[in-house]
Amino acid sequence: MSHLAATVGLYPLPDWAKDDLSELKGHQKEDLLSGTEGAAVAKTYDRARAEVIERQVDAGLDRIVEGQLRWDDMLGHPFAVHDAVETGGIVRYYDNNNFHRELAVTGELTFDGTLAEELDAVTSRADGTPIQAVLPGPYSLIDLAVDEYYGDDREFLAGTAEFLAAEGGAFPEVETVFVLEPSLAVNPPTGEESTVDVDDVIDALSKVAEAFEAEVVVHTYWDALSEDVYTAALDAAVDGLGFDLVNAEPEVQSIISEHGTPDTVALGVADGQNTRVESLREIDDRVSRFEEVASPETIYLTPNTELFYLPVTSAEAKLDVLGRAASVSEVTV
């Protein structure tokens, strides 16, 4: 089996860019990105993006991400910059000490193109390393937003999936797409609070995945998927599933020993929310325990979560250890 080092994107901005963008953009709700920005802001992001890409190459990652540095509202970004979405007060981003703007969808989610533009800026800089796109999953995106247009959660989910598929259709050539779906683990669809059930989510994920020729991995974190969601996800038209082995290793072990895995998996083996840097041995042990109960063909070694929670130095140290872990295990396998 092959081990590849990758990340789930959403990097911390370099510290100089934090300072520069704070000054250029401001600190309040109305100062965050709305979809267009001036030349000075765009230039700052471009410089930061180049730095983040170079650092991934240096760390020896097998996939390079854009870094999602413009994503002021984290996974809510594709909505936050969309013309049919109104941003409001700040609300918690999952159960973290982070916030995003309230996202109210007030019109049809038509093609926007902003994500493709971000990716265009990566292809010339990745030094031959394959590119990985990062997308919020349709279910997480509707979980982070409020619908004031579609009138029904199933319609809202389907509309969001179509929107993401259209965005993905405009992407430049990428090797891998990570679709981030933390809500699927921490706020699973039950068909009770909302009309959305598991099958609707699987349809939505399949719809998004079918927009790509690239390999698509749906990554979930903060918890393991429940049994019914996991078994349904195995039937989705995606290539791989991701697991959080930092927060939910026993639960993951239990479910994969019962139901197996797809041929491709992403293993969240480095804690994206703690500065303590894992040793190679710790990462290797986590992977080994996983491989004792499952035999996927391709394993992406990743942080369990986005990395923006960490100071830059810690995030970079995690990249380095993931890069080393993948190359060491390649040698020993």
Next chain:
Amino acid sequence: MSDRDRFRPAEHPNDHFLLTTVVGSYPKPAWLENEYDRVVDADEDVERPAEATDDASDGFTEALDDAARLITREHERAGLDVVVDGEVRRTEMVEYFADRIDGYEFNGPVKVWGHNYFHKPSVTDRVSYDDSWLREEFEFTSFVASGAVKVPITGPYTLANWAFDEHYGDSEELAYDLADLVNEEIHALVEAGARYVQIDEPALATTPDDHAIVGACLDRIAADIPDDVRLGIHVCYGDYSRIYPEILEYPVDEVDVELANTDYNQLDVFTEPEFTKDFALGVVDAHDTTVESVEEIKRNIERGLEVVPPERLTVSPDCGLKLLPREVAYRKMENLVQAAREVEAELDAGEVRATKIATARSD
């Protein structure tokens, strides 16, 4: 329950008294920010602004005193009944304390939201009391202020959870160790004369299932604190239905919440079961530069009267005002006070327009 009437200023114009205050932080004067930048830029060994104050020169200490004097007076000029110094000596609500507690280290700033960051510390050893936290700040502010002073202090649960835990592996144990340190600090503050202490626990909103841990922390904090010390808790930006009514069990006199940000859509949470503490209500948005009119704030205050009767309603902004332009922060405070005084006068005259006014409990 401590007597809140002792915070009523002698010249208070109305029979009713809606205690007006702020949550704590306030924009620092631009010249103080510039002084921080100057020290950080001039010394390559200083990476965090907080380090500029660690071994502050006499000139920097004087600048901090001047800023504290200025902002305390600015709060008084706005007419607030209970003031603070705007936390101008504190760089950030976790960093400031972590800097004074043995066991923490710093690795760089991290994002909170948008372009707002803080130096989130890492706990790398068992925490223990080191430098004094707030006693000098309180003594200076109360010397400068002509009226009552509140001391906001970051709570142990937030100090534990808004840090990277590299040592304990169990944030509950870390929180309890920190709660003992907060208790020690409050004893020092009480000895210095403090009688109104607000425990800031915004982290509770991020992990509401931990409300029992926060309660156990507060039990440790409140242990042996004299009854005449008013203890409050501030919790903001979360789903309050997940911590209510459990927070009514906490050993505090007052619960301070943010509700203006989302236009009071969570107000009903606090009406069933009956709210039994003093209710400190956010009536201006701390993250919107639009200054609410007096009329709008009056309507917001009246929403608070749906939860508690006037004698248990405290009026404050949603959260610390430090991210606003200073002029905007000042005008919000000024309008907040004027609105409170007008609502009091209307209550006196029996003319308040609130759709419903809560009544005092029979006991």
